[in-house]
Amino acid sequence: MKKVFALFMMLVLALGVLAACAPERPTNEESEGNSEGSSNEGTEGEASSEKPEKLVIWEDKEKGVGLDPAIKSFEEEYGIKVEYKEMDMATEIRENLRLDGPAGSGPDVLTLPHDQIGQVVTEGLIAPLETSDEVINRYTESSILAETYDGTLYGLPKATETPIFIYNKDLMEEPPENFEDLYKFSQDFGGEKEYGFLALWDNYYFAHAVIGGFGGYVFENNDGALDPSKIGLNNEGAIKGAKYIEKWYDNVFPSGIVGESGGSTKGALFEEGKVASQQDGPWAFQGLTDKGINYGVAPMPKLPNGEYPTTFMGVKGWHVSSFSDNKEWATKLVEWIANEENAKIRFKETAEIPPVKSLIEDPIIAEDPKAKAVAVQSSRATPMPNIPEMAEVWGPMAQALQLVATDKAEPEEALNNAVETIKANIEANHSE
Template sequence: MKRFFALFLTLVLAIGVLAACGPQNNQSSSNSNEGSGSEGDDANKPEKLVVWEDTDKAVALEPAIASFEEEYGITVEFKELGMADEIREQIRLDGPAGTGPDVITLPHDQIGQAAVEGLISPIEVDQSVVDTFTESSIQAESYEGNLYGLPKATETPVFIYNKELMDEAPETMDEVYDFATDFTKDKNYGFLALWDNFYFANAVLAGYGGYVFERTDEGLDPQNLGLNNEGAVEGTEYIQKWYDEKLFPKGLIGENGGSSMDGLFNEGKAASVMNGPWSFQGYKDAGIEIGVAPMPKLPNGENFQTFIGVKGWHVSNFSENKEWATKLVEWISNAENGKIRYEKTGEIPPVKSLIEDPIIADNEAANAVAVQSSYGVPMPNIPEMAEVWEPAASALQLVATGKQEPKAALDEATKTIKSQIEQNHSN
């Protein structure tokens, strides 16, 4: 009898052990996958992850990869490709073929189109991770209510001046205007800006109350344009003033405007310009001692609402390891690795704690970009934005050359944009 009971007890225990390995335990493992470094993740851990990084930026990625490999025991390989065009074009081919990456870097204005094409996947991360970044950078990485990546760097136009020609950065554009009025003569200019280029000009229009697309709780509304509202017209009239009073040279209009502006500044013939951090090194190489500051306040007392460009990390929709790819995205974009990226590339991570860090706060140029970014707005990342650039630029050029008044030019541009959106983006 005792022997029978012992056998019975052994059988019960065996069943209990098997039950512990059954569906309930699998459910627990599934839930644990949501946490970092969980045992459930380890069960599906890949041997390798692949990252596509921007050209000449891997020097900042390598230390992040090394620490990730040490932490998780996963090999991470990387490849450098042109971020603006090459990466998106290549993943269209390599992704479906199964030879593409798990993680890619993209400029945020490509997110909408990449999401529509099914090239990138929405990601889910803890709110604590989201909260480490600035609100505008997370906004830039979102599309139709979903988060599609985490930011790695941000950039926006700022006020750059030649310290030999201008003692300090003015606080207002009224001061800049007064300086330019006195300084502009004999082919020398007090201030230059590419305001026939909508990328730069929108900062003025938005500062007066214009906008491209209305922002709603669901995202940007392409049916609601603010490019010809009262504020946009007032902002364009302010731009018109600089051209009408010949404070900008004729050569500052059109495709060659950027090279003309840089040439004048590098030759010491322009005291100040509105340009982005990509121009800093070229100016320094020309022997100019530059000062950098946030854009001075507009005459209405508001800040320039410059377009913010955000570079981010994204999970390929073709990846077979999306959870681990997301974990890698979190790792390489965290504060520690963001700081390394800034030290090695000069790219400014939109991580809240780093903006206050002395490494950025005590650097004049980096701090100016960080502060101006806090005033700016993310460049629209929806596919409909492709229909805005050319008509908006045409309107600004018509105003700059005196061929059309601001209201008429903006009305015509808005009509064209709406028509193209309806034609190319209707369901």
């Protein structure tokens, strides 16, 4: 009997020790408080749902003014202090994250251009973004695609930009509906060294509008995953597009807008009133306004095949750092600053166009011709490929298009050679 009693007491003592060592479980009330506002259960990483005291955002230069109202309302809603730091989005943010992230002094949330996503994901710098379909459906399909890499979402879009049609209202009463009308206008316009339309179509960034509109593509898209082994830059549509580009260089464009100096030459001619219209981007607006140019903006006219030009779209997005200890709350902050209300406020402060579907018809954009044109053209655009292999496309395609523009090679030959070079460079620089 004593043996049984002794064994019983040992068991009681052992259970007491285990209970003392076990982590303290929150009460139901505490548990509900810790998960307040979180719609991201199951977020990858070691994030805790416990509220942090502070979250940090890295924002683009001179764009913080668009963040201030969203931060204020987030702090009021959740009681978490939010700070931001401005730095150059194209270079500084990615470079600093590589160092500051592992050191624990980086941000929780950061902004990046979407074409950097493939590289930063490969380096392990940003985390997948786990959010609901309801949130994702706020944005245009193309902008969400831009924030997706290898089938996984890594951010929410905050702004979009894409080349559009800009015209001098003193030289062109209204924008044409199609390129064939624009071509006829250009044949009859002005005198020597005056042009109805100019574009930098020896630069693949701008030329994709035509090549993509005729059916060319860079990499095959498989449900959001780009396949760099399947290139469509010399398919039938791409060749037709290059032939159409050749037509404009042969009969309308001056020789001076080929090569590195093409952009400055085109811009100077437009500002001098020698060009009735041009393809350019929203980054040109401020300069034209400062010069006092009476200009209008519209989506790109239709191509001869009845399709709209498929311009490349650039998307700036909000992302969660892989090094954040507060991924769930960082995700909540991304959802907050990118929502419809805060996107609208941001547009008022920065003039950057949000790819929020409901805002395209909102008076704030619909009644602003410049913003409306960018929004409409963005809905017809395709995201610039965001995988690292895209780096091998620009050079060969620029060379091919310049050969076409200067009649030194036929379109099919030039594109075939470009694709061979792209494939060889991808094999050399990106094979595992």
